[in-house]
Amino acid sequence: MSDSTIPYGRKTQRPSPVKEVHILWITAGLGCDGDSVSITAAMQPSIEDVLLGAIPGLPKVHLHNPVLAYENGDEFMRFWYEAEAGRLDPFVLVVEGSIPNEKIKKEGYWAALGTDKDTGQPIPTCDWIQRLAPKALAVVACGTCATYGGIHAMQGNPTGAMGLADFLGWKWKSKAGLPIVNVPGCPVQPDNFMETLLYLLYQVAGLAPMIPLDEQLRPTWLFGKTVHDGCDRAGYYEEGDFAQEYGSPKCLVKIGCWGPVVNCNVPKRGWMAGIGGCPNVGGICIGCTMPGFPDKFMPFMDAPPGSSLSSHLIKPYGALIRTLRKITQNTVNKETKWRHPEPPLTTGYRPKTY
Amino acid sequence: MSVATSRQPSMSTDSRKLVEMSWDPITRIVGSLGIYTKIDFDRKEVAECFSTSSIFRGYSIFMKGKDPRDAHFITSRICGICGDNHATCACYAQQMAFGIKPPPLGEWIVNLGEAAEYMFDHNIFQDNLVGVDFCEQMVKETNPSVWTKAQQTPAPNADKHHFKTIADIMTALNPFTGEFYREALQMSRMTREMFCLMEGRHVHPSTLYPGGVGTVPTVQLFTDYMVRLMKYVEFMKKVVPLHDDLFDFFYEALPGYEKVGQRRILLACWGSFNDPAYCDYTYKNMSAWGRKMFVTPGIVVDGELVTNDLVEINLNIRILLGSSYYDSWENSEMFVKQDPLGNPVDRNHPWNQTTIPRPQKRDFKEKYTWVMSPRWYDKRTKSHLAMDTGGGPIARLWATALAGLVDIGYVKATGTSVKIYLPKTMSLPEVEFEWKIPKWSNAIERDRARTYFQAYAAACALHFCEKAMAELHAGNTKTWTEFKVPEEAIGCGFHEAVRGVLSHHVVIRDGKIANYHPYPPTPWNANPRDIYGTPGPYEDAVQNTPIFEENGPGKFKGIDIMRAVRSFDPCLPCGVHMYLGKGKTLETRHVPMFGAHG
Numbered sequence: 001m002s003d004s005t006i007p008y009g010r011k012t013q014r015p016s017p018v019k020e021v022h023i024l025w026i027t028a029g030l031g032c033d034g035d036s037v038s039i040t041a042a043m044q045p046s047i048e049d050v051l052l053g054a055i056p057g058l059p060k061v062h063l064h065n066p067v068l069a070y071e072n073g074d075e076f077m078r079f080w081y082e083a084e085a086g087r088l089d090p091f092v093l094v095v096e097g098s099i100p101n102e103k104i105k106k107e108g109y110w111a112a113l114g115t116d117k118d119t120g121q122p123i124p125t126c127d128w129i130q131r132l133a134p135k136a137l138a139v140v141a142c143g144t145c146a147t148y149g150g151i152h153a154m155q156g157n158p159t160g161a162m163g164l165a166d167f168l169g170w171k172w173k174s175k176a177g178l179p180i181v182n183v184p185g186c187p188v189q190p191d192n193f194m195e196t197l198l199y200l201l202y203q204v205a206g207l208a209p210m211i212p213l214d215e216q217l218r219p220t221w222l223f224g225k226t227v228h229d230g231c232d233r234a235g236y237y238e239e240g241d242f243a244q245e246y247g248s249p250k251c252l253v254k255i256g257c258w259g260p261v262v263n264c265n266v267p268k269r270g271w272m273a274g275i276g277g278c279p280n281v282g283g284i285c286i287g288c289t290m291p292g293f294p295d296k297f298m299p300f301m302d303a304p305p306g307s308s309l310s311s312h313l314i315k316p317y318g319a320l321i322r323t324l325r326k327i328t329q330n331t332v333n334k335e336t337k338w339r340h341p342e343p344p345l346t347t348g349y350r351p352k353t354y
Numbered sequence: 355m356s357v358a359t360s361r362q363p364s365m366s367t368d369s370r371k372l373v374e375m376s377w378d379p380i381t382r383i384v385g386s387l388g389i390y391t392k393i394d395f396d397r398k399e400v401a402e403c404f405s406t407s408s409i410f411r412g413y414s415i416f417m418k419g420k421d422p423r424d425a426h427f428i429t430s431r432i433c434g435i436c437g438d439n440h441a442t443c444a445c446y447a448q449q450m451a452f453g454i455k456p457p458p459l460g461e462w463i464v465n466l467g468e469a470a471e472y473m474f475d476h477n478i479f480q481d482n483l484v485g486v487d488f489c490e491q492m493v494k495e496t497n498p499s500v501w502t503k504a505q506q507t508p509a510p511n512a513d514k515h516h517f518k519t520i521a522d523i524m525t526a527l528n529p530f531t532g533e534f535y536r537e538a539l540q541m542s543r544m545t546r547e548m549f550c551l552m553e554g555r556h557v558h559p560s561t562l563y564p565g566g567v568g569t570v571p572t573v574q575l576f577t578d579y580m581v582r583l584m585k586y587v588e589f590m591k592k593v594v595p596l597h598d599d600l601f602d603f604f605y606e607a608l609p610g611y612e613k614v615g616q617r618r619i620l621l622a623c624w625g626s627f628n629d630p631a632y633c634d635y636t637y638k639n640m641s642a643w644g645r646k647m648f649v650t651p652g653i654v655v656d657g658e659l660v661t662n663d664l665v666e667i668n669l670n671i672r673i674l675l676g677s678s679y680y681d682s683w684e685n686s687e688m689f690v691k692q693d694p695l696g697n698p699v700d701r702n703h704p705w706n707q708t709t710i711p712r713p714q715k716r717d718f719k720e721k722y723t724w725v726m727s728p729r730w731y732d733k734r735t736k737s738h739l740a741m742d743t744g745g746g747p748i749a750r751l752w753a754t755a756l757a758g759l760v761d762i763g764y765v766k767a768t769g770t771s772v773k774i775y776l777p778k779t780m781s782l783p784e785v786e787f788e789w790k791i792p793k794w795s796n797a798i799e800r801d802r803a804r805t806y807f808q809a810y811a812a813a814c815a816l817h818f819c820e821k822a823m824a825e826l827h828a829g830n831t832k833t834w835t836e837f838k839v840p841e842e843a844i845g846c847g848f849h850e851a852v853r854g855v856l857s858h859h860v861v862i863r864d865g866k867i868a869n870y871h872p873y874p875p876t877p878w879n880a881n882p883r884d885i886y887g888t889p890g891p892y893e894d895a896v897q898n899t900p901i902f903e904e905n906g907p908g909k910f911k912g913i914d915i916m917r918a919v920r921s922f923d924p925c926l927p928c929g930v931h932m933y934l935g936k937g938k939t940l941e942t943r944h945v946p947m948f949g950a951h952g
Contacts, residue, residue: 034434283560
């Protein structure tokens, strides 16, 4: 193609300095694969948007996730060994599931992926993380199990489960200088995860600065607000109008909702395509994105300890506000008086021609 | 006393030239699955295999002492693709223990959510995970002659799905680039939106509670659901004939393909979708309300319906050890000696199980898995049957068809078949599909049943939508029933997870959980040899699966084994591994490495 036939726009586009990126996704923590399933629901962006190059400026992405991969067995594990040998570069390591403590027992394994060809024994997931994390451009913990331990790290658990940052260290940095990136949620909200991945790909392509993370290593733009901040039932709270039973459209804080203190954007974003969520659709917030989940929120269906005082205090204020609003609401529910079918015209216009 | 239910290897392994082949992990399932086999390439069959699991989490241990009301929130996290089935089943068990039932509208909303789950999950598994085993790229790599034949074979139902040849269907199934693959993925999102309308979030629901749902029933809720449902109904009118064409072609192109993944007909279904007009969640009425479910429970042995009585089904569940990393609980406490009807409850019943993990080295002659061996005790023959779920749909349709109880207009069980009626949609006229009881319990029929059950779930959802809107229009908007947690109680829940039987058993003491044992479908399918030496269903179905793949040992992909295993819809977030047993290994090869993936 001669120079004059190349579209002007293409000449002005800056290709990604990194041509290809691999995403190695370990689902073999103590988990349920719910985060992998969740990302297949994402539409902002969808997984095929990212893999088929539907977003400009990004490197070509190769995904190696056991739930979706074409390859099986050794064909699939090949990428793991290549990455370990430094021949799959660059790659982003995604970890799903809590990290068990393999040091608390004499033998055997709690979680494993693949088989050691020499011993015939399964290779513990912990070993894979230690082999691959130092080689990764970035390490992402996907879902609350991988970020903070989650359900499988509940009090009384037999495996000593923990989050990835507990395992690698909270100050751990990748070879590119990135901290662990935590995207919590049980499961992870589909678009929250794919958007974080998209951000990292922009960063790899030199199109975005260092990903902004809070102290718990969460992307700030996703986890900076509380459930309550984004909940469409917060108006009921303001008016001190609380649900006493499930199925009510009112604020759920007195029947178990932890929304006011939980960092999560789900009521605002919805679960997918703006549909679903938690307190906004009648489900109490059980704090599933939080480092203290689940123990600090159990029993889930009891009112959170702090909520009785705050909901008590707001009652007289809320009742007054509700009364005043009712008066105003009654007024605005009536049409203005000049809308009628009889003469004369009473809108304030004084016609001179009719 | 027990009777082994597997087909025995046709020859002693010592006298055969066997090649050890391994695939670990098996991808495109939920959970890590590995397969280690010995293959007789001369006779073109799999000789033997063992099944093992690589992850232990310990739900039944850490749930002890917790508030019983937390059970559904916690157990949802067992599974990342059918967590809501667990949450629902846990609520069923809690409702029995608490002595309550949800208001009818609450029950219909749960049924609508669960119907959406079947529509979503079977769809994504069938066409984005299993479908890849039948796609152009795979068939070209494993059976070039079949690909050639597919190009020359017109699709009999081309007028319905618009793919002219079988090869066109295969091309459309290529991962990510295939037209139908992407349409199915998009459809799996719309059905999840339907799910979220009813249960809040996928896959761990937010709006389910013991006693009903927190979902607010509005006119808009059902409008939003119904318009999506009718798009899915239109989609199914294309999808069922498409899969019939694809699966029938495999029987035609590869004579003998019915033997792939075939095993004795030992199908279990625990029933799905309770009818609020009958279901009161009491144990004493369970036999009656179980038979009113919109998917009938049943034990089907050799094609005969043994029972569809949920009490009998419950009492004969046995959890056996043999090859699993646990100590026996024979000296532990008996939590439930009698059921509420006075029947004795066995020590190996889930109500009386105590989980005592003992991590250890994997040894295929001794203990090799974290999965226990659930069995169903058949008192007629005094045998512990290794029942399977066939991935769910085949068992559900078979049990429902034989019982002949379901008749809701959109769906009718006839005794030998199930008729499914789908009304007119935007661009297609009404359709009636009929699923007929097949000749075999094998890979192809498990896969075919999955497609038909997608239509079945959609047809049920139409019925539930009508029922729910009738309640709404009548002003019956309550969706939840209040309760008190009793100090002492027992409960059980029976449901169908997407891929088959699901039960939850709870014992409450001092207002806390004293014992809790969920039994999802994959332990029924993926378990190891039990104490009597009876292999689990995967082990059984893969053994003696004939090999049709054209590649020799050097380039062998094991596609027929993959199809056999994936037909069960493996969903063990605990990994499952299959391994070869005894027998002299003459040659060992692993699947060779291939070039970098595109």
